[in-house]
Amino acid sequence: MTLHCGLIGDPVEHSISPGIHHAFAAQTGVDLKYRKLRCNSDELAATVEQFFAEGGRGLNVTLPHKLAVMALCSDVSQAAQRAQSVNTLYARDGGGVEGSSTDGDGLVADLRRLGAPLTGARIALIGAGGAARAVVEPLLSAQPAELVWSHRNPLKLEQPVADFAGLGPLRPCANLALKGDRFDLVIHATSAGHAGQVPMLPHGLFAEGGWAYDLSYGQPAQPYLNWAEGEGAARVIDGHGMLIEQAALSFALWTGQHPDTAPLHR
């Protein structure tokens, strides 16, 4: 029986997820078809409902629906609730649709694969939107020495930091107040790169051997990674590996099979 899966978002044309999931399917021998479903916010509920009514197994969710789709789930994992972000929907055996987020665990899996500074490391996370929220709890689970969550307007961090209280050493900071601090890993999670920009950040953020990681991949990651290289970061990495790792975690939720991601990393 073919498992039908897909991606909902707007836009979705650019997505390379179908190729990733079809490669996992070929590798594991699972009969799975993955397609792109473009829908705007007004069409979201009807699209999701119809997909699962027709026997669909699971959906990935991308911008701008990661928050709104939570209202359509019968159940949302605790981590996804805290993150206020769902990137994976799957049909439950007894009926209903479960929502979870594999973005943050995908990031941590990629950082581990690369041997990036993580456990015991000083990590900065720049930006306070949905992309940043989705990775906070998995990063704290990896037990860094400290996770400094930084935003251009620190007032915007008050509620998010309260939402993750008690999960680990999380400290809010204003971007410009990072001056004088040094990090083993600086993760960029703002949308500035989509406009070809880099947030205003102080010089000297990278500790000796410090890494830079951008949650986006391809062109939008370049402004930050170029800046980080100029600042002396030892390694600069875009989010292509995170995309593959989060896809593998979604694939496992839908199929029960854990694909080997190594052949897909470039």
Ligand code: ATR
């Ligand atoms: P996403 O869901 O991709 O995270 P988002 O929710 O729009 O997108 O969040 C984008 C984040 O990037 C926000 O924290 C945004 O800051 P504001 O909340 O002040 O808008 C941040 N951001 C965007 N452009 C930025 C820039 N040039 N400098 C610093 N932060 C920026």
